[in-house]
Amino acid sequence: MTCSSSISAAPESLHPSLWLASQLARGDTRCIDTGHLALSAHLPGGGWPTGTLVDLLLPQPGIGEMRLLRPALAAVATRRVVLLQPPHPPQALALATLGVQPSQLIWLRAGSTADALWAAEQVLRSGSCGALLFWQNHVRGEHLRRLHLAAQAGETLFFMMRPLAAAQDASPAPLRLALRPQSGGIEISFVKRRGPQRDATLFLPLTSYLPNRHAPVDRTTPAPVAARGVHTQLVH
């Protein structure tokens, strides 16, 4: 009797991995702050989770994804940042402006998909790198699961950049975000997260490369999801 009432009162007080469907999961993994307050409020754990696979779905490379990751990369750049199969040759000078020193960068090119997947697994298993960014268009589900498992062995920040069409396919990644370019920033839609489904997109202003000629347009960012602790009644 008392047991059932306590469950309906606060399931999250029973075990850290329990949460209500309307709440964001409390991160049991370590998270790196995204550096964007509006985005952190919508992510379980309040940041990019380390040691898990994070899917970023892009319509094409070069839409501001690196600027989105800039604060997180700068935070982990005490260790190496590995770029595996980027779509175009990365430019060290530009990455230095993003806060990653050239001495911390590694660029891996792989001849085949199998080699690329193997390299990703080796980097994740060694656990000696701060972040791994992996561009791959076609990955099979079992390979994703394997990479996710390898990521769990360490505390590497692991982003997988995949085309937008991959949003239709299932993925073991606990966090999947679709990114679209917007004027002066980036638009994020949450394909999957440990928390309530969110259909509205989130606009995030990014630091621009352009000189400031216009005042930024004010956009209202939607209110964050009800924080943990606000009890919602289940309707029977």
Added chain:
Amino acid sequence: MFTPSWSTDAGSVVLEQERVLVASQLALDAGVRAGMRRGGVVMLLPDARLHARAPALEAEALQAVALALLQYTPQVTEGAEATLLMDVGASLRLFGGIRALCRRVHADVRTLGFTASLACAPTARGAWLLARANAGRAVRMESLLRRLDRLAVLLVPPARPFADWFDGIGCHTLGDLRRLPRPGLQRRCGRALLDLLDAAYGLTSELHTWISPPETFRARLELYDRIDDAELLLAGARCLLVQLTGWLCARQLAVERITLRLEHERGRVARAPTGIEIVLAEPAWRDEHLVRLLRERLARLALDAPVIGLALEALQVRPMAPPNASLFPEPGGSEEDRMRMLELLAARLGPENVLQPLPLADYRPEQANVWVPVQQTVSDKARAAQLPPDVLSLPRPTWLLARPIALLMRDRRPFYGSPLQVTSNPERIEAGWWDGLGTRDYFIAEGQDHTLYWVYRERIGVDEREPRWYLHGLFG
């Protein structure tokens, strides 16, 4: 004759003075027994591989095992009748006790392709007797005495000429032998038997001359067959690596550069051996990392002929520097871990595909963006000297296209997926006239989907053409 335990059994039989000495499992199943004559073997197993016993090869094999076992103790010596004696008294704690040590020795001997019967005892001669009888471990003196008393008399070499006499007086075990009066035994059988017994029972001390490892390492392995499979080659190479580990431990060295030569059969034309050279950024003296590197290199290797022999050589060594372990290990692993990971990646992907940036102080973006293999050591200072003092002042795209793409023009505006709108002031880059690079005006342009592109316009058109627009980078 060397047929390692990981090879396929083709029915091998070893003869000594035209009598069967040992036979492989396949031959034993066919009915071949020790002591048979050659004719009998051929009748039972017509396609048996007959080999004469080769004492030189046996001595070489024993040397190889001794070299491999030097990693557990510097005190290894050869005993009589193909045995090795090791003094492990000082190594027990390092390797986690006698059981763990025995397991590791067994595993190493198996890697080398042999099977060993292992025994330990407080006295060297006692251990020798237990090993010959395959009678297991005796750690305490009392249990050693108990076990020795039960062993057969004929295990002791000096007693063998008197086998009939011992049999006649009903003396079968060493316990019986010890109950015989010493003076009479010495008169009949000589001093050697009593000395051996005293040494085994710990009544006198023994002196050994320990094996000293050679100055340089060079090991060779003749393969039992023509091999072109990378996995089997790796098993062969592991034999050599285990020996290398023993040699490195004994000489307190770490290896920086090794080369593995794959020798081919000499047919009509002599074929030079294929060499695999492995250069390590961090000197190593354990073989796990070397095995992983070799596996990737062998998997990538395309052999143009089967391999019949392997040779391993340590080309460059330096004194071993044991790592400074910290009490609370860093979460990201040590610098050596990082180096090992990069070496492994370079072994499979190729060194030209594992790159680090080495920016060059040049105005031209293609020339400034230089990436070099990770193995090349670049000091942070040299790198920082090449960076502009204020990196934020230059708008540079994250992705620089390998070749600029010429853009279409629609309504006098550059077009890439959608019409591009120039949103920044031009940045003129005019350098490298000696390389034929013209003057370029770089702009940041925005497409209709708000993607930012780095485009440039030639200031002066080539061949009297209109100046054209090119796409050169994407802002990440």
